[in-house]
Amino acid sequence: MQAAAYLDRIGYQGSLEPSAATLCQLHRAHLLTVPFENLDIRLGRPIALSLPMFYDKIVRNRRGGFCYELNGLFGWLLEEVGFRVTMLSARVYEQGRFGAEFGHMVLMVDTGEYLIADVGFGDSFLEPLSLETQAGDQQPGCAYRLTGPESGKRLERRLESKWAPQYVFSLTPRRLDDFTAMCQHHQTSALSHFTRKSVCSLATQTGRITLSNNRLIAAVDGQQTEREVTAAVEYRALLRNRFGIDLDEAAHIERLMAPGKTPG
DSSP, X not given: OOHHHXXXXXXXXXXXXXXXXXXXXXXXXXXXXXXXXXXXXXXXXXXXXXXXXXXXXIIISXXXXXXXXXXXXXXXXXXXXXXXXXXXXXXEEETTEEOOTXXXXXXXXXXSSEEEXXXXXXXXXXXXXXXXXXXXXXXXXXXXXXXXXXXXXEEEEEETTEEEEEEEEOOOOBOGGGGHXXXXXXXXXXXXXXXXOXXXXXXXXXXXXXXXXXXXXXXXXXEEEEEEOOOHHHHHHHHHHHHOOOOOTXXXXXXXHSOSOOOO
């Protein structure tokens, strides 16, 4: 880990004191520069749970990733600069129920108070949440809260007047290799939404921009626009110019633009 190169990747030049304020700035900087994306899965390129491989992909090759890659690497960075970090397993709320254990990774960071960090859930909170955030933490565009006991802390997001569950997690410490089976499931199962569609999504100062299969979706100040991307050359240009991703020539862009199961 070359922390200086990682900090340059996310455009961060601030304090490295292991404080809540520093964590907040690092978290925001990461989400504004490193996309949430599953392009390798849709291209049939295996993802292994390896911190050095995460580093090569995200820092050296200036790619994004999904939760295990993004939070795994971010946790490593935080430890390198002096934070105390614990990996936690979360169960994502989908289709009216919470899914399997290890379906998502989140981070608990001790800065004198316990904060929940998550740079790997796509459209979610820009700044870490206090573990005691029960009344609601208003962030740009949305509010979040954590409810429930330590054995089942639930992240909720306010949608209009209602609180909607996002995922549930316990405070049991986990290791990276604990997530191996679910990481493989997400890459290979026909039931995984990561094999059914491609996503590349990045927070912006005013909202979010997303490529979902062949749709370009832009949210600006609460207003959303959407249009079709019809050509592979335009898709490549969008990845390069809007997300900073320059895929190699061997990448089959058509696989990313159309829904369906990942090859092989």
